[in-house]
Amino acid sequence: MQNKAILFERPQIEKIKQDIADAINKIVKKDIVEAINLIYPPNQNFGDLSLPCFELAKEFKKTSVEMAEFLTSKIKLDNIILTTKAIGPYLNFILDKSKLATTIIEEILSTKQFYGLNSFGNKEKVMIEYSNVNTHKEYHVGHLRNICYGDAVAKILLANGYKTTSVSYINDFGIHVAKTIWAYQTFLKEEKSNIIPLIPFVEEKNKGYFLGKIYVRACEELEKNKENKTAVDLIMKNIESKQGSDYELWQETRQWSIDGLAKIYDELKIKFDQIFYESEFIDRGLDLVGQLYTKRFLVKSEGAVIADLQKYDLGVMVILRSDGTALYPVADLPLAIEKFKKCKINKSIYVVDTRQSLYFRQLFKILELLGFKQEMKHLSYEFVKLPEGMMSSRTGKVITYEDLYEQALEKVVLEIKKRHEDWNEEKVNNIAKKIVIGALKFEMIKVSADKVITFDIEQALRFDGFTSAYLQYTVARINSIISKSKVESQKSIKSEVVLDNLKDIKEHFLIIKLAKYPEIIKIAGENYDPSEIAKYLFELAQEFNDYYHSVQILKTEEEIMQARLALIMTVRQVVVNGLELLGIEVVEEM
């Protein structure tokens, strides 16, 4: 729909930086400074852009201070650069506030939801796999970190011009399934009293959630009485045989979990282009393992079938247990191959927590040895733990998504009602849901991936400070002003009005901040780092809120009002665009 020329045009701020770089290069008669060398001074009183002169000084055998002074005396000012000043080893540039404001605001108002996007990825086909969960187990905050992080990265890569496909891989086949089915059969029938406290969940929530509770019970019982393991093994064999009542029960309960997951994805507004199931790859995997064993690529050791990767310093990877049953790589290998051959991707990303980094190094090495040259990346992140220790689906020491969601929703509904007694139930609920989902996602994304998150429920359910609610609130505030102004579309805002009316220093800082946004998208993409965007948006919102409190937007001269409205519209646009990349929706009012 949108004009592609707009979409792929270089951001204005980059053009300005390039002009500066060109001007410097002309003075020193050498191609040495690039646009990316221009940084933003830590203190805005120093200027708007800055060139550290350390490298240049080295090249021309001067001190960096001399270099900065030399350049400032020589530089020819172009129309947007008002003046330069050397501060120590830095050459600082002060831009023409009005011209910059006009340029940036026009840029944003014309590109709208496309502002900040780039074509850096060159349409390369990337598949990103995340939310790899087990059926028959609880869905907890650990999974939430995975899916929020994975989804944000997928969106960010898309914004950087990659052709991304989001996929999920569900482990619906394994001993955990047999355990759950065993407990379901045994205790639901024979010991109803013990399971009855759980029954209400079946109605209230969903059956997938219920199964997760059963799994915990199964692990407890098996711990108490180890002989039951033979019964579980039998169920496993029955499921593998693909016939009989156990197999049918597997099919039925598997669907409960899948439905439960679908409900969660729907609530989170996260969509996958494709979902793979382990059970669909097992047979293919066993064939493949058989072939590789015949070719002696895989060998037998201590009764198990392994890939010996010791010469690559990667130890050994066990593929089949001594009893011949399959381990994780059996399905992972054919899935990876399908991605390369059938989906024809150039790059395969796996978003899985850091504890599996050795596993992925081994898997990638095997694929490489099998001749796959495509790029494979394990995008790892640290796990989520609870204040009292590690989470464990096995023991039920988890905060399930469902419980968290419900608790959060209750709290937000209360907060909204406190503020808006006149809102009807439906309106309250719709807005509350968006605030809750935003809060959960933001909480998971705002810290860098290599930090362990100690999940504190009190902390997560806060709605002030560095939270998504703060950003949503900022947008709601802007909406409110705009709706009161009766200026509903930017058509009524003329750029000649903007030109000379945004000279306030806070307005200027906001403009600079807005101009940076495309660079943030790029950095977030290069580093697979959504927290970069979260941080940026928070700073932008902080600057806006400061501005909001210091000036009147509506009660002022018509022309100034027009200019200020244009400015806050662009702020809103950028916050909305950024939140979109984090998978967070905004609300009209709150």
Add this chain to the structure above:
RNA sequence: GUGCCCAUAGUUUAAUGGAUAGAACACUAGCCUUCUAAGCUGGAUAUGUAGGUUCGAUUCCUACUGGGCACACCA
């Protein structure tokens, strides 16, 4: 034992070689007859230890200390 990750304010954290280490929470003093107070303004507190590289180190290197994780039949 080997490898990987982490260590910054009371707490959660930002800064991947540059200017005065930036926030949030908590605590505290203010700001609503004025565009949404889920907001704004002010206030104290921080780079685990010892070396090294560098004009410059929270950032890179080495050792140590503390915490976490992984390393053959869990996923």
